Amino acid sequence: MLYTHKGIVGKSIQILTRFSKPLVIVILLLAFGCQKEEDTSAPLSIVSTNIADGTTEVDVFSEITVLFSEEMDASTVNDNSFAVKKGQYPIYGKVSCTGKTAVFKPSQKLNDNTAYNCTLSTEAKAKNGASMGQDYHWSFTSGFEPDVVAPKISKSIPVDMEISVFRNTAIEVYFDEEIDPETLNSNSFIVKTGETIVGGSITYEAKIVKFVPNAEWLPEAVYTCTLTRDVKDLAGNQLQNDFKWQFTTIPEVLSFSGLIQPIFKNQDCWTCHNENRAPDLRESMAYNSLVNGSYVSTDSPEDSRIIKQLNGEHAGFITQKEEDLILEWIKRGAQNN
Secondary structure: OOOHHHHHHHHHHHHHOOOHHHHHHHHHHHHOOOOOOOOOOOOOOEEEEEOOOOOOEOOOOEEEEEEOOOOOOOHHHHOEEEHHHOOOOEEEEEEEOOOOOOEEEEEOOOOOOOOEEEOOOOEEOOOOOEEEOOOOOEEEEEOOOOOOOOOOEEEEEEOOOEEEEOOOOOEEEEOOOOOOOHHHHOOOEEEEEOOOOOOEEEEEEOOOOEEOOOOOOOOOOOOEEEEEOOEEOOOOOEOOOOOEEEEOOOOOOOOOOHHHHHHHHOOOOHHOOOOOOOOOOOOOHHHHHHHHHHOOOOOOHHOOHHHHHHOOOOOOOOHHHHHHHHHHHOOOOOOOO
């Protein structure tokens, strides 16, 4: 075998020596130097995305980032080659590309709990000219915008500085959103008269917290209520500040001159009800006109003529609280005091 190989080489050399030197060089280049080098480079591909295909509960403020396998030609990575859609409708955003990384930044936050489809097309090319063999698709579903807003109190019953609150009234506080019931307790909902803490039960349902005292409120007493910043919504947001308000309970003895007559005066009832129209509700005439004119019935207070009129043709002329005070005055004997 060695002899044969040497013979072949020797004959080849003898043949080459018959040609001129320049021609020999050309032959050698053709035989050994001009073979095309095999292309071993890989096609362009996507290495990863910050939001994987099929991901759910994606932050609604997310940007979409893509890592390529090659340095990219940034001019080819744009809103034509990098598209994000909600259903069949494209969403608007800014596309940028640096090195191997492309970013789609939506112009506004994503919708809550919504499916999005992303596409990088073959129009996106690497600096070396490589492109993907086919468009790259993936999808995800957004979550919900995080709640960072503190809860607010829309109203309280009794309202701040209310007077003549009935002694069996429960305190109610209305929130603008659902509250974590675990944060509503005797440490976060405090009721006092003076420096004495009032015991009671605290319940919560449908954005309303209720405090029911263990015993009726004391007569003609001032109560101070506080909801502290320990109260939180379901997302853990606290009240911005302690919420405080006061109310005063109804006196033991209801004064006609102090509580009932001012109702007729404040509502200008006597502009109609005077000497020309019964009952005469002028200050000096009101008590006798109501009692002697059979407008009140201490035996059956709810059937009193004045109560029926306030619920009938005169409905809305005074507040419900004022009507309740008149009824309570009748229940207590309709005294002239």
